[in-house]
Amino acid sequence: MSSTQERLVIIGGDAAGMSAASQARRLRSPDELEIVAFERGRFTSYSACGIPYWVGGAVDERDDLVARTPEEHRERAIDLRMRTEVCRIDVPGRRVLARDLEGGEEYWTAYDKLVIATGARPLRPSLPGIDAPGVHGVQTLGDGQALIDTLERTEDRRTEGRRAVVVGAGYIGVEMAEAMIQRGYDVTVVNRGKEPMSTLDPDMGRLVHDAMTGLGIEMVNDTEVTKILTGDDGRVRAVATENAEYPADVVILGVGVRPETELAREAGLPLGEHGGLLTDLAMRVRGHENIWAGGDCVEVLDLMSGRERHIALGTHANKHGQVIGSNVGGSYATFPGVVGTAVSKVCxxxxxxxxxxxxxxxxxxxxxxxxxxxxxxxxxxxxxxxxxxxxxxxxxxxxxxxxxxxxxxxxxxxxxxxxxxxxxxxxxxxxxxxxxxxxxxxxxxxxxxxxxxxxxxxxxxxxxxxxx
Missing domain, CATH: 3.30.390.30 (FAD/NAD-linked reductase, C-terminal dimerisation domain)
Structure with missing residues (x-):
């Protein structure tokens, strides 16, 4: 790195992080700005929102969900380091500690500007049997592939009478219920709320309940899962509540996500009521001139209530990345907030x-x-x-x-x-x-x-x- 060249370090290689990298690169040449991005997974710039449709068969191939591969990012002079996890942010020293997940090597990388785009992690209830084979979350492409592998094993063993239990009835829950219907499973949705889709008022949620029941989905509302039951082979065989058991060849968790901000918390960066990073209109972390954050790890301003909310949506993440990249690249942009728009479907x-x-x-x-x-x-x-x-x-x-x-x-x-x-x-x-x-x-x-x-x-x- 030359004496006049700045280094931008990005933690997270999906929507917000790589949108920021791409926009910054459009505005500043490699001679002016070195860009180093760390991604702990195996994929970059993919549509997590498309995973239910890939699982259900509406999308044919996993790679159809990938907007830009690591190689394509590298061709644009972005030093993208895959399977590398940032395990510490040293704010006073302006550096991050990274670990190569394949080789185990740890090393420090200095930055002039830092972007935190660590996303969100799916909630995984602390229940007996929750880690049994056949219990799946669906946050990443790797998660989706693991679920498909389980489904294919189940379908190889049985041609009919296959059973899926979806835990949770938010967006992911109803979309995964659809995916399982499309694959020919008998589907039960166990939901702790009084109606599905808690983002709606209960009277509108009841319409969703009635329609899902009409599609042949068994809806179990106002009910908590107490444990995951396993068979002699150690694999999931049923989901238990206080009053009943629901047989399952596969269990899919759709109980929501939380901001992935442990790194930020340990670094002393400001977090909001919902655990997300707090930023200003330019997506700069409050109180830190050279650190930005975007995507599912931040809280956003709800323009209707005037309060900060955590909303994990790819639309916001890509906009955050564009704003961050513009500001890092020497231009100026803002993200004023949201009104809380979302759309989904089940069949x-x-x-x-x-x-x-x-x-x-x-x-x-x-x-x-x-x-x-x-x-x-x-x-x-x-x-x-x-x-x-x-x-x-x-x-x-x-x-x-x-x-x-x-x-x-x-x-x-x-x-x-x-x-x-x-x-x-x-x-x-x-x-x-x-x-x-x-x-x-x-x-x-x-x-x-x-x-x-x-x-x-x-x-x-x-x-x-x-x-x-």
Whole structure:
């Protein structure tokens, strides 16, 4: 490294880390900026969100989920060191201690600028039998491959009557339930919540429950798993709760993730309420001029509640990386926050939400009205029109949009994007009713479901104002 060259060190080789590396390289040449990235796994720049669809067979090959290989990063003058884990950050000394996981060698690497993109780790409940063969998380491509290997062994032994138990009914849980249905398994979902999809209000979660049951999935809500039972061969054979046992050839854990911030904690870097790193708008770690962080290891500002939240999504991670790379590269960019938009599906059921749920609005001290409508994805007379339910929250008196939830069939999920834009713009539900949305019978009724909900919300706000 020359006397004028800076060194950027990146911990983590997936979405946020390598997006930062790529953007910084676009802005600064190798003579100006040396980039060293450490990744403890075997893959870089891949879509973890695509793993359920690979497992279920909608995506053919593992490599289809890889956006850029280590070799492709290296061709862009990024010194990417695979199977290498950073085990210590020395903030005062501006260096990191790395360990080669294949050879065992440990060595220090100095940095001028540091990016922490360590991601999140899946929650693994401390239960008897949790580490038995046949129990799987699905956070990384390696996890996905291990699960597929287990499924193929099960399918080699049995051609019918195969059983899968999914623990948890959030996004990963419902997506993995779909994957198992697609592979021909009998599926049971054991969920500690009263309804699946706790990111929705319970009344909307009940719609998801009913639809999943209609798909042949056994839903066991409001129930805690107490242990994993194993057979004589040591492999999983069932999941036990306080009152029942559910036979299983495979168990899939979908109980959420936590920020992977142990390194940061040990280094004395600031963490938030949810365990994620705290950054400013430029994604710089608070109080540290030369350290940035992004992706699933950080907390982000919820623009609706004004509070920090941990949201593990690839969309945010890639945006964080772009912002970090721009700032490290000498330009300027910010990440202002999120409104909490997410979309998922289980078979033909689409599930979407953005903004606040009722309990979020109550926690934020907001007074609100909520309305729920049913509509169709297309003109009712057009073939393929499918029902959807839209729930909308608006602030009392002002009518400001606070949140939207949608559950329905084809054409339901992505309608949430209209609401996400309206939330970001701070629109009222009355302003939304005048939105010039695209219309043709194959795509929408004359009044789009989002606008139908907005009209009903306007009426609720006016009625509430008149009665108070």
């Amino acid at each position: 033909d059921l689409e599930i979407a939400r953005t903004g606040l749920r009722e309990k979020d609005a109550l926690a934020a001290g907001l007074r609100f009205v909520s309305v729920t409508i049913e509509s169709t994805s297309r003109a009712g007379y057009y073939p393929g029109a499918a029902l959807m339910t839209v729930k909308m929250l608006a602030e009392r008196r002002t009518g400001k949009l606070l949140g939207v939830q949608i559950v329905g069939r084809e054409g339901a999920g992505k309608r949430v994007d209209v609401a996400a834009v309206a939330l970001t713009a701070g629109m009222t539900v009355e302003q939304m009713t005048a939105l010039d949305l695209g219309y043709a019978p194959p795509f929408s009724p004359v009044w789009d479901p989002i606008l139908v909900a907005a009209r009903k919300a306007v009426a609720a706000v006016r009625a509430d104002t008149a009665s108070s």
